[in-house]
Amino acid sequence: MxxxxxxxxxxxxxxxxxxxxxxxxxxxxxxxxxxxxxxxPREITDRLAEVAHEDFNQYAVTWGAPNFRQALAEKQSKFMGRPIDPDTEITVTCGSTEAMMAAMLTVADPGDKVIVFSPFYENYGADTILSLADPIYVPLVPPTYAFDPEQLEDAFRQGAKALILCNPSNPCGKVFTREELELIADLAIRYDAYVITDEVYEHIVFDGRKHIYISSLPGMEERTISCSSLSKTYSVTGWRLGYIIAPPAITDVIKKVHDFLTVGAAAPLQEAVIPGLRFGxxxxxxxxxxxxxxxxxxxxxxxxxxxxxxxxxxxxxxxxxxxxxxxxxxxxxxxxxxxxxxxxxxxxxxxxxxxxxxxxxxxxxxxxxxxxxxxxxxxxxxxxxxxx
Missing domain, CATH: 3.90.1150.10 (Aspartate Aminotransferase, domain 1)
Structure with missing residues (x-):
C-alpha cells in the first residue's frame, strides 16, 4: 500500500x-x-439539566449560537476594553484546540514562517506541521522565562508571517509584562506580522498582576487573532467550547475554515454555559x-x-x-x-x-x-x- x-x-x-x-x-x-x-459553577450545571429538556439538540449556527455569541461578546467587551460585534468578530469552536488550528490555517500557507516561543504547549508544534508552516523557535529562558529581544527580532527578520503568543503561558506560568507585549507589538507592526494568541488562562493570574490583551495595544487590534476557551475559566474542560475573536475580514475566512473542520460546537452546551458568561x-x-x-x-x-x-x-x-x-x-x-x-x-x-x-x-x-x-x-x- x-x-x-x-x-x-x-x-x-x-x-x-x-x-x-x-x-x-x-x-x-x-x-x-x-x-x-x-x-x-452550580449555575452552569443547573442550566445544563434544564437544557437537556429544551429544544437545543440540533445544529446551532455554524459559527456559534446567536445568544451564546451575544453573551460572550458582552463579557469579552468588558475585559478586552472595546466593543466586540457578536456577528462579525466571533467564531465559536470546539475548544481552543480547534481555535488555534483554524487560526493557523487561516493565516499560514505552506512554507510560511511562524514564530513560537519555547517552551510551548505541545499542540502548537503539531499545528505548524499540519498547516505546512515552518516554525521559528524563540527561547523563553528558565527560571524566569524571559526572552532576548534581539533573538525575537531576528525571528521576525526571517520573514515570519505570524507569532503564536500563549499568555499566561502553558507550561511555565509566565505572564508577559506590558513592556514585553509592547515590544512584540512593535515588531509585529514593523514587520507586518499577525499575532495569534492563546489566552485560555486569561483569568488565572497571581500576585496582583493583570492580564493584558495584546489586541488592546495601539495598532494591534487589526492584526491579532485572539483564541480562548471556557474550559479553564468555568472548569468545563470536557465541554470543548472555544472561540476566536478577530477583525471581520479575518473572521470571514476563519468561519469558512471552521465550518469544514468541525461544522460547529455542541448546541446544548453553548446554551448551558451562558449563565457563567454573565457572572460579575x-x-x-x-x-x-x-x-x-x-x-x-x-x-x-x-x-x-x-x-x-x-x-x-x-x-x-x-x-x-x-x-x-x-x-x-x-x-x-x-x-x-x-x-x-x-x-x-x-x-x-x-x-x-x-x-x-x-x-x-x-x-x-x-x-x-x-x-x-x-x-x-x-x-x-x-x-x-x-x-x-
Missing part, C-alpha cells in the same frame, strides 16, 4: 494525554493533564484567588520536600527541576514517578524545542485534598526514585 502522509510522521501523540493514561494505569495522582477534579467581577476575583491559594499550597509543599521549581505568575502549572536524579530521559523519569511514587507529571522535553531534559510539569487544578495527597507521596521521592 502507498505510504500515509509524511506530515503525520513528524510528531507523536500528545505526551500530556499519554501521561494521563500512564497515571491511570498505576493509580497515580494525575497532575499531568490540566483538568480540575472539582465541579463547575466577583466571580473572576474569587476564581483567581482560589488558584493563587492552590499555587501557594503546592509550592510550599514542594519547598518542604526541598526540590527546585519556578514560581508561576499565572495559569496553573509549575516546572520542577529533576537534575539531581540524573535521568537521561525525562519521559522515563515521569513513567517511574507514576509507577514508583504514584504521581503523574509531564516531561518538560515535550514543551521545549531546545534539548531540555531536566524539567517536568505539574498542574495544581485540583482539590486541596488531592494536592495534599500528591505532596504526601512526593515526600518519598528520593527514597523511591533511583538516581541514575
Amino acid at each position: 502507498k505510504p500515509l502522509s509524511e506530515r503525520t510522521s513528524t510528531f507523536t501523540d500528545s505526551v500530556i494525554r499519554r501521561m494521563t493514561r500512564i497515571s491511570n494505569r498505576y493509580g497515580a495522582v494525575n497532575l499531568s493533564q490540566g483538568f480540575p477534579d472539582f465541579d463547575p 467581577q466577583s466571580y473572576y476575583d474569587e476564581f483567581a484567588a482560589m488558584y493563587q491559594r492552590k499555587r501557594d499550597l503546592f509550592l510550599a509543599g514542594l519547598d518542604d520536600i526541598g526540590v527546585l521549581h519556578n514560581v508561576p505568575q499565572g495559569a496553573y502549572y509549575v516546572m520542577m527541576d529533576i537534575s539531581e536524579f540524573h535521568y537521561d530521559s525525562d519521559l522515563e523519569f515521569c513513567e517511574d514517578l507514576a509507577r514508583l511514587v504514584g504521581v503523574g507529571a509531564v516531561p518538560g522535553s515535550s514543551f521545549f524545542h531546545e534539548p531540555v531534559n531536566h524539567l517536568i510539569r505539574f498542574h495544581f487544578a485540583k482539590q486541596d485534598a488531592t494536592l495534599n495527597e500528591a505532596l504526601n507521596r512526593l515526600q518519598d521521592l528520593r527514597k523511591k526514585m533511583p538516581v541514575k
Whole structure:
C-alpha cells in the first residue's frame, strides 16, 4: 500500500494525554493533564439539566449560537476594553484546540514562517506541521522565562508571517509584562506580522498582576487573532467550547475554515454555559484567588520536600527541576514517578524545542485534598526514585 502522509510522521501523540493514561494505569495522582477534579459553577450545571429538556439538540449556527455569541461578546467587551460585534468578530469552536488550528490555517500557507516561543504547549508544534508552516523557535529562558529581544527580532527578520503568543503561558506560568507585549507589538507592526494568541488562562493570574490583551495595544487590534476557551475559566474542560475573536475580514475566512473542520460546537452546551458568561467581577476575583491559594499550597509543599521549581505568575502549572536524579530521559523519569511514587507529571522535553531534559510539569487544578495527597507521596521521592 502507498505510504500515509509524511506530515503525520513528524510528531507523536500528545505526551500530556499519554501521561494521563500512564497515571491511570498505576493509580497515580494525575497532575499531568490540566483538568480540575472539582465541579463547575452550580449555575452552569443547573442550566445544563434544564437544557437537556429544551429544544437545543440540533445544529446551532455554524459559527456559534446567536445568544451564546451575544453573551460572550458582552463579557469579552468588558475585559478586552472595546466593543466586540457578536456577528462579525466571533467564531465559536470546539475548544481552543480547534481555535488555534483554524487560526493557523487561516493565516499560514505552506512554507510560511511562524514564530513560537519555547517552551510551548505541545499542540502548537503539531499545528505548524499540519498547516505546512515552518516554525521559528524563540527561547523563553528558565527560571524566569524571559526572552532576548534581539533573538525575537531576528525571528521576525526571517520573514515570519505570524507569532503564536500563549499568555499566561502553558507550561511555565509566565505572564508577559506590558513592556514585553509592547515590544512584540512593535515588531509585529514593523514587520507586518499577525499575532495569534492563546489566552485560555486569561483569568488565572497571581500576585496582583493583570492580564493584558495584546489586541488592546495601539495598532494591534487589526492584526491579532485572539483564541480562548471556557474550559479553564468555568472548569468545563470536557465541554470543548472555544472561540476566536478577530477583525471581520479575518473572521470571514476563519468561519469558512471552521465550518469544514468541525461544522460547529455542541448546541446544548453553548446554551448551558451562558449563565457563567454573565457572572460579575466577583466571580473572576474569587476564581483567581482560589488558584493563587492552590499555587501557594503546592509550592510550599514542594519547598518542604526541598526540590527546585519556578514560581508561576499565572495559569496553573509549575516546572520542577529533576537534575539531581540524573535521568537521561525525562519521559522515563515521569513513567517511574507514576509507577514508583504514584504521581503523574509531564516531561518538560515535550514543551521545549531546545534539548531540555531536566524539567517536568505539574498542574495544581485540583482539590486541596488531592494536592495534599500528591505532596504526601512526593515526600518519598528520593527514597523511591533511583538516581541514575
